[in-house]
Amino acid sequence: MLDYFIATLPHFLAYFAVAVGLAMAFLALYAMATPHREFALIRDGNTAAAIQLTGTFIGFCVPVAVVIGHSVSLADMLIWGALAGLIQLAVFVIVARLLFKEISQKIDQGCTASGVFIGGMGLGIGILQAACMVP
Known part of the structure; x- marks a missing residue:
């Protein structure tokens, strides 16, 4: 068992480093x-x-985690991870620029409902992405 751990540790470290990057x-x-x-607003x-960014970040991390478990290489994981990020950016653009144009201003003003809505949308879309990224 220790031999297996030692043999697979470099793979873990590589995937973890790329995922953190x-x-x-x-x-x-x-x-x-x-x-x-x-970040300035959170400070x-x-x-x-904080809620908006946390929800969106988790919405990014969930599909990346699923992809790590199913990818065939680091390059494969990078491609799917980049797609997850692009989709999260698209969620913000669609919600904040097309559907609710003042939502960003409301977040600036501390409207928790706006932060929860965007963070929740990012998390929900991330979960859907994760389900779709499994071959």
Whole structure:
């Protein structure tokens, strides 16, 4: 059993490092793509921004986790992980730019309902993505 652990540890470390890198890249791109500044708002105690970003982040991580379990290589995982990130960005664009144009301003103002709505939409879409990304 210890031999198996030692033999598979490099694979774990590689997938984990790539997954963390993908997650950091997603957070950076998402924060740049939204009109409000989530990290500054969170530092200032804005619960709406924290809920929105957390839900969206989990909505990204769920499909990436599923893909890790089913991918055939790191490149495969990267491609599907990038797609998960693009879909999460699209969710924000569709909700905040097309359906509810003032929702970003409401998050700036600390409207928790707006943060819960966008975070929940991101989480829900992430769960659907995860189900669809299994061959």
